[in-house]
Amino acid sequence: KASVAGYARAQSLDHAFNLLHSALGEAVVIAGGQSLVASLNLRLSEEALLVDIRHLPxxxxxxxxxxxxxxxxxxxxxxxxxxxxxxxxxxxxxxxxxxxxxxxxxxxxxxxxxxxxxxxxxxxxxxxxxxxxxxxxxxxxxxxxxxxxxxxxxxxxxxxxxxxxxxxxxxxLKAAGDQHVIQELTRRSGDYAIVGLAGVKSVNGVRLAYFGVSDKPVLAAGAMDILNSGGSIDDAVAALRGDLDPESDPHASAEYRRHLAAVLMRRVMVDLTNS
Ligand code: FAD
Missing domain, CATH: 3.30.465.10 (Uridine Diphospho-n-acetylenolpyruvylglucosamine Reductase; domain 3)
Structure with missing residues (x-):
């Protein structure tokens, strides 16, 4: 691919689509630039055309x-x-x-x-x-x-x-009685999470989505089934073994991530139940 050769400010959505089409596979949109510009600087991305969508109402x-x-x-x-x-x-x-x-x-x-x-x-x-x-x-x-x-x-x-x-x-929309909680563990404030958990409790039960444990966010389906059928938090924590398959990387080992995932499950469930 060519390195960045052009920048175009889209005047309308149709204009943005035309610009993307004019360099298909070589053009990307830029919004806040907070990930894309870093990735261009590090030469992790090389795009021929940046289509700026920031001004589209x-x-x-x-x-x-x-x-x-x-x-x-x-x-x-x-x-x-x-x-x-x-x-x-x-x-x-x-x-x-x-x-x-x-x-x-x-x-x-x-x-x-x-x-x-x-x-x-x-x-x-x-x-x-x-x-x-x-x-x-x-x-x-x-x-x-x-x-x-x-x-x-x-x-x-x-x-x-x-x-x-x-x-x-x-x-x-959150209904009356629903609870929303997010918790994460980071080395320093502002860092990406080593492990995080977003939880929602509604009349349909709890939904628990982890981040930092896989190559994409993961719904803890086994643990949710246990919690939503009246099972204990201990049993839900045990089910995480089947729900999550984290990998080791320079930031944390897989086993450490599993441990943190269990810690977060307990904290989030306390907050969802008590708040
Ligand atoms: P851009 O950088 O403009 O674009 C990012 C990608 O999304 C590009 O591929 C672009 O083509 C595409 N894109 C943008 N908008 C659209 C759209 N509307 N439709 C289709 N594609 C689109 N994020 C976190 O979540 N948690 C963190 O802890 C965190 N820490 C950070 C720390 C640092 C030091 C930095 C530099 C960034 C961090 N970020 C973190 C990322 C930050 O939140 C980014 O703002 C965000 O991920 C990307 O938003 P953006 O608008 O800047 O997107």
Whole structure:
């Protein structure tokens, strides 16, 4: 691939699609630039064309519609932390946003960018799975909705086609009595999590999505089954052996990650039950 040769500021979504099509396979969109620019600097990506989508009004806005909180793809992490609608209807995201990186990154990084980037240690992808959110994506051919649990396919890999842009995310509204909790363990404040867990408790039971334990966020299906059929937290923790298959890396061994996953399960379940 050629190294970056061009930058184009999209004037409309159709313009963005045309630009992407004009250099298919060699063009990417840039939103907050907080992951992409670092990756270009490190020569981990080499794109011929950056299509800047930051100025498209269609990708902005936070509002309630049809039982969902719709979050535009350009919603910045700092907005998730402070927007009153997010705090009221999806407190999990308001809790998660301050855990992401540092203030400077949170003031530029976007929701769509975090989901498209699909870092397995990122907070927002796991939150979207725990919440049962749907990701709206569009190309020149039309729009489709992708459930969060099938959007993340592997390390930095999603169900997005090259010509598609994330437009927004629809998140089910918190009902009275629902509980939202996120916990993570990091070496230093602002670091990516070694292991993290996003939990949602509703009338349908608990949903627990881990991050930092695999090449993508993982729903702890076995542990959830046990908890949702009246089993004990000890049994749910034991079931994590079947749910999670972490690998060792320079940051932590697989066994240490398993240990932290169990610690987080106990903490999150206490918070979900007591809050
Ligand atoms: P960009 O960097 O602009 O783009 C990232 C990727 O997403 C690119 O491939 C781009 O083409 C694609 N993309 C962007 N928007 C769209 C869209 N609407 N549709 C389709 N594709 C799109 N993140 C965490 O979650 N937790 C952390 O603890 C954390 N720590 C960080 C620490 C540092 C030092 C840095 C530099 C970053 C960290 N991040 C962390 C990443 C940060 O949250 C990024 O902002 C985020 O992952 C990407 O958002 P962005 O808008 O900056 O995307």
């Amino acid at each position: 269609e990708l902005r806005g936070i509002g309630v519609r049809d039982g969902f909180l719709r979050l535009g793809a350009l919603t910045r992490h700092v907005e998730l932390a402070s927007d009153p609608l997010v705090g009221e209807h999806v407190p999990l995201l308001a809790q998660a946003a301050p855990l992401i990186a540092h203030a400077a990154i949170r003031s530029r990084g976007t929701l769509g960018g975090s989901l498209a980037n699909a870092d397995p240690a990122a907070e927002l992808p796991a939150c979207m799975i725990a919440l049962g959110a749907e990701i709206l994506v569009r190309s020149a051919q039309g729009e489709r909705r992708i459930p969060a649990h099938s959007f993340f396919e592997g390390l930095f890999t999603t169900a997005l086609e090259e010509s598609e842009i994330i437009i927004a995310v629809d998140v089910p």
